[in-house]
Amino acid sequence: MQTLMNLDNLTSIDQLADFLSGTQTVAFSVLSSPAARYEWVQKTLVRFRYPTLSRADQGVVIRVLVKVSGYSRQQITRLIAQYRTSGAVRRRQRTVAGFTPKYSPADIGLLAAMDERHDTPSGPAVKKLCERALLVFGQTEYERLAQISVSHLYNLRKSVPYTRKRRHFAKTRPRQIPIGERRKPVPNGRPGYIRVDTVHQGDLDGKKGVYHVNAVDEVTQFEVVCTVEKISEYYLIPMLEYLLETFPFTLRGFHSDNGSEYINKRVAELLEKLFIAFTKSRSRQSNDNALAESKNGAVVRKVFGYSHIPSRFAHRIHLFNQEVLNPYVNYHRPCFFPETYTDAKGRERKRYRYEAMMTPYDKLKSLPGAEAYLKPGLSFAILDQVAYALSDNQAADRLQKARHKLFHTIHEQNLKSG
Structure with missing residues (x-):
């Protein structure tokens, strides 16, 4: 049977080695105060006559001192050096006052x-x-x-x-986002500079409605309306790709307000890939995106109203836009086109002459060298087949019939789900 020994009863190096290896059961208490630990280290060095031991035996003593005292090997080495020099291990209490503060x-x-x-x-x-x-x-x-x-x-x-x-609170400073150039587009009479805005179809009981993305060309007023469930990147980026492809002429500029749905890296990368200049509205210039906002009221709100439309109907509405609304707006709906003149005081004014009223498609055809603006593979002969397949009245009747069917379907399905 193994004998339980006290730490002070270990008198040989072999017993210390057995203690370190765990083969000898030893009872000892952890010394709490630094003074008691220093005293125990000195007694152990004296008891085993540390200076007279061989190098291997000194290593055994050092490992025991480290294990029992809790000090690092470097600290035990310093205490042994002190013992060799002075014959004692003394704790030197030193309190550092630190730097005296210069400023009270x-x-x-x-x-x-x-x-x-x-x-x-x-x-x-x-x-x-x-x-x-x-x-x-x-x-x-x-x-x-x-x-x-x-x-x-x-x-x-x-x-x-x-x-x-004193506590000083500063107002949060706006962070400049280096996406898009903050200026008004200058098309110089060329088509392909579109203005884009988003129209939200209301909330109901905390649920978002569909979002309409409305894009209008500044020169011809050629308009494309798309509808998405949400304005997150997952829905918006594919829809923007479709929207940019739908215009019959080559796009050169994309202008939006400062909403985060457009001012982000994904949209910027898409436009950069297509070599389309990206501009955004300037601060305190409320008319920078006025064309798109006016079309929001004259087209989108007239067709869809202001009531909530659940987001699950976004795909059905988008098909309606693609097949009925966009062809009607661009080929059959006349628009006023402003003429700019300078008044007697030297200020630029706009007049809207009845003689200048025409459809966006007719405006596109009336531009000098209009054929050169079309996308590769398109011609006015191809577009004429779309423009004149229906009369204006037939296109309007088709729009009203399709809209009535669309809203009837939305109403019926809302009743079933509600």
């Missing part, structure tokens, strides 16, 4: 008061004010602050004594 709480209070009365100017301005307070106006309490470095002045503003006296 009173100085920091003066700084907080200075910031308060001058509305937190820049660091150099505060330093200059402290210098003037001392040198010009003889306020000696600013002597230390007059010599402060600007960088350390900002450190004092973050200190606890400062924040206890």
